[in-house]
Amino acid sequence: MKIYHITAPCMFGLEAIVKNEVKDLGYEIVNVTDGRVTFQGDAMAICRSNINLRVAERILIEVADFKAVTFEQLFDQIKALPWEDYIPEDGKFWVKKANSIKSKLFSARDIQSIVKKAIVERLKEAYHTDVIEESGASYPIRIFIKKDMVNVTLDTSGDGLHKRGYRKMIAKAPIRETLGAALVLLSPWNKDRVLVDPFCGTGTIPIEAAMIGANIAPGLNREFEAETWTNIIPKKYWMDAVDEANDAIDHNVELNIQGFDIDYKAINVARDCAANAYVDEFIHFQDRPVSEFKTKKHYGVVVTNPPYGERLEDADSVAKLYKEMGNVFEPLTDWSIFVITSFDEFERYYGKKASKNRKLYNGMLKSYIYQYLGPRPPR
Ligand SMILES: C[S@@+](CC[C@H](N)C(=O)[O-])C[C@H]1O[C@@H](n2cnc3c(N)ncnc32)[C@H](O)[C@@H]1O
Numbered sequence: 197m198k199i200y201h202i203t204a205p206c207m208f209g210l211e212a213i214v215k216n217e218v219k220d221l222g223y224e225i226v227n228v229t230d231g232r233v234t235f236q237g238d239a240m241a242i243c244r245s246n247i248n249l250r251v252a253e254r255i256l257i258e259v260a261d262f263k264a265v266t267f268e269q270l271f272d273q274i275k276a277l278p279w280e281d282y283i284p285e286d287g288k289f290w291v292k293k294a295n296s297i298k299s300k301l302f303s304a305r306d307i308q309s310i311v312k313k314a315i316v317e318r319l320k321e322a323y324h325t326d327v328i329e330e331s332g333a334s335y336p337i338r339i340f341i342k343k344d345m346v347n348v349t350l351d352t353s354g355d356g357l358h359k360r361g362y363r364k365m366i367a368k369a370p371i372r373e374t375l376g377a378a379l380v381l382l383s384p385w386n387k388d389r390v391l392v393d394p395f396c397g398t399g400t401i402p403i404e405a406a407m408i409g410a411n412i413a414p415g416l417n418r419e420f421e422a423e424t425w426t427n428i429i430p431k432k433y434w435m436d437a438v439d440e441a442n443d444a445i446d447h448n449v450e451l452n453i454q455g456f457d458i459d460y461k462a463i464n465v466a467r468d469c470a471a472n473a474y475v476d477e478f479i480h481f482q483d484r485p486v487s488e489f490k491t492k493k494h495y496g497v498v499v500t501n502p503p504y505g506e507r508l509e510d511a512d513s514v515a516k517l518y519k520e521m522g523n524v525f526e527p528l529t530d531w532s533i534f535v536i537t538s539f540d541e542f543e544r545y546y547g548k549k550a551s552k553n554r555k556l557y558n559g560m561l562k563s564y565i566y567q568y569l570g571p572r573p574p575r
């Protein structure tokens with residue numbers, strides 16, 4: 197059984213969560229760097245990680261790392277790799293993405309075309325042919341060059357893993373599903389506690405929480421590029437990994453998850469998304485402004501992504517809204533409150549210093565997760 201080094205890239209700041217998820221799947225961590233968790237596993241690990249990891253952005257097979265400062269070196273070293281072990285004679289391949297930081301080689305287009313040419317030459321020799329037809333399965337390649345070190349990977353996911361398959365329409369400013377799941381996993385929420393998102397928009401955070409609560413794998417509702425790579429991963433492995441994930445679903449769980457938003461259209465989308473994700477029975481959605489939020493429940497958890505002023509609203513109204521949040525949540529003395537925003541001075545307007553805050557990059561946007569940790573519920 198071939199053992200691969202498999203990399204799960206993630207948002208900067210979320211590596212520890214991905215690392216835990218990988219460990220929970222039973223795989224050994226090889227390395228954790230900024231935005232990347234690398235682990236060791238066989239072909240089944242590729243299926244399991246694609247289907248089960250909630251916070252990873254995609255799953256890559258590590259092909260090689262080497263130093264190159266000229267295009268000639270790049271060509272020669274790419275050609276020297278055993279591509280025939282990965283790409284079959286009719287396989288289709290291209291460099292889907294080439295990134296370069298602080299390196300001599302930086303033109304993405306040149307990197308893409310040279311890598312492609314080198315692989316074509318390698319495969320022609322390996323398969324004793326003059327023509328590479330590329331009529332079969334797709335094998336997208338990703339190249340990442342940092343300080344002249346070239347990292348070559350194969351992308352097994354295709355669409356990013358944040359695409360769970362439950363969101364059919366593009367909505368204004370939804371939080372990425374992987375980040376929504378990360379917030380829930382960072383918080384002290386568990387299936388026995390209430391979870392409230394008072395600014396739920398299209399419902400990402402409540403839906404991700406419900407999937408976590410019912411142990412529904414995030415990748416059960418979509419396809420992955422490597423499902424067609426029968427030369428590397430027998431079809432049966434995918435079916436077995438899906439069966440495993442289906443067997444793990446907790447069908448008897450009872451969850452109390454609530455999503456509110458002032459925008460009724462967003463709430464309608466949230467309801468549709470929850471139904472697509474098979475979690476609508478666990479979530480109560482309602483259009484309601486945060487000012488009307490009241491509860492008699494204890495030890496609940498708020499996980500939310502309020503407006504932050506850069507994309508949708510202006511700074512003054514956001515500051516006012518945070519003040520309102522502070523007032524509304526003040527009586528919830530035994531609740532834990534987790535808020536993600538890129539708005540500086542959130543704590544000042546909210547009126548309370550967080551017990552902890554955590555920086556992360558949501559795309560290029562520097563954001564903070566403000567964590568107000570309440571007491572643990574009694575046993
Ligand atoms: C950044 S978006 C949240 C996006 C959401 N996490 C998602 O995945 O779609 C902020 C949301 O706050 C809502 N909102 C703005 N003012 C509000 C208020 N006073 N009460 C409740 N919701 C409000 C907006 O309608 C918007 O959907």
